[in-house]
Amino acid sequence: MEVIVQLENGEKRIENLVEFSEGSLEDLCERVSSNTGHCVETIDLSTSELKLF
Numbered sequence: 598m599e600v601i602v603q604l605e606n607g608e609k610r611i612e613n614l615v616e617f618s619e620g621s622l623e624d625l626c627e628r629v630s631s632n633t634g635h636c637v638e639t640i641d642l643s644t645s646e647l648k649l650f
Contacts, residue, residue, distance in 0.1 A: 603648045
């Protein structure tokens with residue numbers, strides 16, 4: 598599963614989170630946090646877009 602990650606400064610990038618396609622949203626947030634060093638603020642499931650802070 599690929600998600601679009603939007604950082605606080607507006608920068609967007611794609612993160613590949615294949616291993617969590619079956620996981621919970623908590624797992625997804627934890628994975629993004631460990632990959633980027635940012636916490637997930639919002640998740641838009643319709644666009645697979647995450648907003649970080």
